[in-house]
Amino acid sequence: MQRPLIIALDLDDAAKRRALLEQFEGESLYVKVGMELFYREGRQVIQELKEKGHQIFLDLKLHDIPNTVQRTMKELASLDIDIVNVHAAGGKKMMAAAREGLEQGTKAGFDRPFLIAVTQLTSTDEETMRSDLLINRPLSEVVQSYASFAKESGVDGVVCSAKEVPLIHDACGSSFYTVCPGIRRAEDAVGDQKRVVTPQEARELGSWGIVVGRSITSAAEPFNVYQAMKQDWEGSR
Numbered sequence: 001m002q003r004p005l006i007i008a009l010d011l012d013d014a015a016k017r018r019a020l021l022e023q024f025e026g027e028s029l030y031v032k033v034g035m036e037l038f039y040r041e042g043r044q045v046i047q048e049l050k051e052k053g054h055q056i057f058l059d060l061k062l063h064d065i066p067n068t069v070q071r072t073m074k075e076l077a078s079l080d081i082d083i084v085n086v087h088a089a090g091g092k093k094m095m096a097a098a099r100e101g102l103e104q105g106t107k108a109g110f111d112r113p114f115l116i117a118v119t120q121l122t123s124t125d126e127e128t129m130r131s132d133l134l135i136n137r138p139l140s141e142v143v144q145s146y147a148s149f150a151k152e153s154g155v156d157g158v159v160c161s162a163k164e165v166p167l168i169h170d171a172c173g174s175s176f177y178t179v180c181p182g183i184r185r186a187e188d189a190v191g192d193q194k195r196v197v198t199p200q201e202a203r204e205l206g207s208w209g210i211v212v213g214r215s216i217t218s219a220a221e222p223f224n225v226y227q228a229m230k231q232d233w234e235g236s237r
């Protein structure tokens with residue numbers, strides 16, 4: 001599969017979401033359904049997006065006791081989604097339970113959605129780790145260790161900053177998926193993101209996929225920005 005540029009559909013309402021996607025008519029996209037969209041529009045939005053031919057990363061970042069995560073993943077597996085995720089901070093038993101739930105819920109003859117784990121949010125930096133999370137280890141070391149724990153637990157890949165992809169490949173191998181938000185062009189506002197790179201840097205660092213929200217969704221001409229970022233992301237490969 002072509003390494004995807006995944007558009008985060010973080011928009012205020014269904015009308016704005018549909019208006020944005022109309023500008024991409026005829027394009028088969030990879031889209032991210034995050035908490036705000038799923039909690040507002042529910043399971044129907046998955047069906048609507050699939051009928052338009054889009055692939056879906058359902059970004060609900062589950063983090064709960066293993067039993068609850070297993071049962072929830074079993075439910076989510078009945079949706080027609082391609083990627084789903086948990087927080088690695090939930091621990092190895094929770095991640096293994098997520099995988100088990102997905103396997104239990106995937107119908108015979110269908111592909112199990114990929115399971116990925118968030119290492120450290122891209123809005124986190126070393127200072128936040130120390131002061132808010134009370135983690136006194138280098139961020140890159142924590143991300144690399146969480147990626148190893150995810151792999152040991154049967155998870156297919158991680159959400160991380162592209163900055164950490166080489167370290168993750170060292171620990172987990174280059175076929176372990178790395179899905180990277182925190183993507184900006186040089187001219188874009190960074191906002192709440194802390195570990196940020198351009199699409200070209202993400203490619204050069206070896207990311208499997210990138211997630212782009214506001215740079216596209218808040219642009220005056222979203223389709224043009226998407227095309228430009230996709231070109232930087234794909235380069236000449």
Ligand SMILES: O=c1ccn([C@@H]2O[C@H](COP(=O)(O)O)[C@@H](O)[C@H]2O)c(=O)[nH]1
Pocket residue numbers: 008010034118120121122123159160181182183193211212213214215
């Ligand atoms: O570590 C993480 C995990 C998830 N996200 C999500 O990606 C998008 C990024 O949006 P931008 O507007 O491009 O900043 C957003 O939906 C986040 O929930 C992340 O940013 N970092």
